[in-house]
Amino acid sequence: MTQANQERLTPLRHLVTVVVFMLAACMLTYLIPPIQSLRPWIPSEEDVPIVRLFKRWGEIPAFAGHGGSYRATAGEGSGTKRLAEAVGETVAANLGTKPIIAPPRAAEEEIAIEPAEYSGISVQIEDPTGRGMRAFYEALERTARGDEGAITRVGHYGDSSIATDLITSTVRQNLQARFGDAGHGFVLAAKGFIPYKHRGVVQSSNPEAWELREVVRRQDRHGRYGYGGVQSTAMRGSWARIGTARRGAVGKKASRFDIFFEQQPRGGKFSVRVDREDREIVSTKADLPGDGVFSIEVPDGPHSIELRYQRGGPVSFYGVVMERDGPGVVYDSLGLVGARANRLLNFDETHIRRQLEQRGTNLIVLGFGGNEASDDRTEQMFYEDYMKVLRRMRQGREDLACLVFAPLDQARRTRGRIRTLPTIPLIVAAQRRAATDSGCAFYDTWRAMGGEDAMRRWYKARPRLAMGDFRHATPAGYEIIGNMFYKAILAGFARYLSKAPSTTVPASTDPSTPSAEPADASDSLDSVDSTDSPDGGIPSSSAESNTSPKR
Incomplete structure (x- = not known):
């Protein structure tokens, strides 16, 4: 050679x-x-080497308004059958379903919720003490009875799965179709650059002219973040527009705008204009720090308002509410991307109580746990966190109903297989205990999805119900969760109306609920690393008055 x-x-x-x-x-x-x-590679893995390299990457998580729509195959014969085979008949039955609209009720007739209205669910709201949902059901009964001005208000706090306003918009539309449309409810005055989007509302602003302080990041030393957990401070040249929806069955009308803002000794002035009317100047200056509300009443119909910074000192908005006179339901979506439940402890205690009172909230829903799933903590540590949060948010008020909304299944691909994170059963068990011990209700979202490894089944379903990060659902998946929760609310309301005992699922009989682990001394708000959380790496954006001025 x-x-x-x-x-x-x-x-x-x-x-x-x-x-x-x-x-x-x-x-x-x-x-x-x-x-x-x-x-x-091991024989039990789903993907063989090399082949997995050519598979499509997972989708971008559908948080804060991102994520496309879907073509509902549920209800199309073979499509329904395939979906039921993948995720179960109960889950499949809640895709593409619409609420049953009750016929007009005569004044002398009793309020009735027919079983057909909440059929197709396997998980109901647990309220063993009866105190968790009572105040909400009492308000909803007044609304259902058609009492003049009877508005039932819900504030649903949560992480990125709530910030999409997909679960909450589904529940909102269903409740309003069933009990009356009392308006879209609360939105931030301006979102700056944070991921934030509401369905059924028109909203715009110049983000570079707003400075935001978020309760998630403890950016206000006084803990005054407002009802929605984000304080939007206007700078010179800032503007924001908020209006009713142009399309859809609900949210197209408003008869009142409530502007929530911070009062302070150095407060400046802002202007507000309804539709194309003249501007009105509002001062935020006050002798002592507090929380103000400026209300504008308009003829019931489609409207928009424009806020502009005018002059003087700082002007900080908490948000804007669009409502109608009622009777009806308002469902506020209060999503906080990147949040863990214990971030709500950054609220000043007096401030958040006053905000909930000014808003007239009948029920608070706390939907966290997705980000905590990445934390190396024990069940007892999660439990102690939730006990503190529930005390801070409810503050012993029996006129304020409260419900803990368990997280979606959270999973990770390990050795080619999609498995539920081991912290999820611990979080769900801790939430159930804390809810019961605090006199609150509990909804087991995780078990409603299918429990252990549900995210794997949802990801493989067609239409796909889970995103490729295995921490968020697709729009179709969020719709299913919203429909199941809505039906659980109706089922609980039906029991309330019949005065039947509330359904409860004891932790000891739930196969998905493990026993508690030993307590750990650490419970610091900032002791966990958010790098691996589903919302990790998402960038941040750089009340004492009893009267509401009327226009």
Whole structure:
């Protein structure tokens, strides 16, 4: 063999040597037990090596308004059957369903919720003490009875799964179709650059002219973030427009705008204009720090308002409410991307109580746990966090109903298989205990989805119900959760009307609920790392008055 031929073969020999070495190294992982975790593939894995490299990457999580729509195949014969085979009949039955609209009720007739209205659910609201939902059901009864001006208000706090306003918009539309449309409810005055979007409302602003302080990041030393957990401070040239929806069955009309803002000794002035009418100047200056509300009443119909900074000192908005006179329901979506439940402890205690009172909230729903799933904590630590949060938010008020809304299944791909994170059963068990011990209700979202490894089944379903990060649902998945929760509310209301005992699922009988772990001393708000949480890495944006001025 000539020297030229040998030189040409040298790179090939090197390549063969490398391949043989790599194959030998792989074989050793099957022969030596201590290094078996390095095996490139095991028979139980769903994907074989190399093939998985050519599979499509997972989708971007559908948080804060991102994520497309879907074509509902539920209700289309074979599509319904395939979906039911993948995720179960109960889950499949709640895709594409619409609420049953009750016929007009005569004044002398009793309020009735027919079983057909809440059929197709396997998980109901747990309220063993009867105190969790009583105040809400009493308000809803007045609304259902058609009492003049009877508005039932819900404030649903949560992480990115709530910030999409997909679960909450589904519940909102269903409740308003069933009991009356009392308006869209609360929205932030301006969102700056944070991921934030509401369905059924028109909203715009110049984000660069607003400075935001978020309760999630403890950015206000006084803890005055407003009802929605985000304080929007207007700077010179800032403006924001908020209006009723142009399309859809609900949210297209308003008869009142309530502007929530911070009062302070150095407060400046802002202007507000309804539709194309003249501007009105509002001062936020007060002798002592407090929380103000400026209300504008308009003829019931489509409207918009424009807020502009005018002059003087700082002007900080908490948000804007669009409502109608009622009777009806308002469902406020209060999503906080990146939030853990214990971030609500950053609220000043007096301030958040006053905000909930000014808003007239009948029920608060706390829907957290997705971000906590990444934390290395015990069940007892989660439990202690939730006890503190529930005390801070409810503050012993029996006229304020409260419900803990368990997280969606949270999963991770390990060795090619999609598995529920081990912290999820701990979080759900801790939430159930804390809710019961605080006199609040509990809804097991995780079990409603299917429990252990539900995210895997939802991801493989068609239409796809879970995103490729295995921490968020698709719009179709969020719709299913919203429909199941709405039906659970109706089922609980039906029991209330019949005065029947509330359904409860004891933790000891729930196969998905493990026993509590030993307590751990650490409960610091900032002691956990959010890098691996579903909302980790999302960038941040850089009340004492009893009267509401009327226009």
